[in-house]
Amino acid sequence: MTGQSFTGAAVVPFPRAAVREPWLSKRQIADYFGRSTRWVELRVRERLPSKMIGGRRGFRLSEVEAWIDRRNR
Numbered sequence: 001m002t003g004q005s006f007t008g009a010a011v012v013p014f015p016r017a018a019v020r021e022p023w024l025s026k027r028q029i030a031d032y033f034g035r036s037t038r039w040v041e042l043r044v045r046e047r048l049p050s051k052m053i054g055g056r057r058g059f060r061l062s063e064v065e066a067w068i069d070r071r072n073r
Contacts, residue, residue, distance in 0.1 A: 023051070023058035032061065033068075 030037045040059075044050055049063040
């Protein structure tokens with residue numbers, strides 16, 4: 001390719017990594033909703049979305065809010 005220039009190629013941007021929502025603790029969820037940690041524990045028994053992470057339960061705020069909205073319809 002000596003003396004030739006390469007034209008016609010488009011630069012395709014690499015997709016940015018999606019911003020991940022942080023995992024929140026039981027205390028953080030309780031504080032956000034103005035409730036006790038016991039309230040959160042009782043909602044977990046009712047299938048409040050959560051995940052065990054390193055022996056502790058983690059919550060994603062968007063999932064918890066959506067779950068509460070569905071229950072309150």
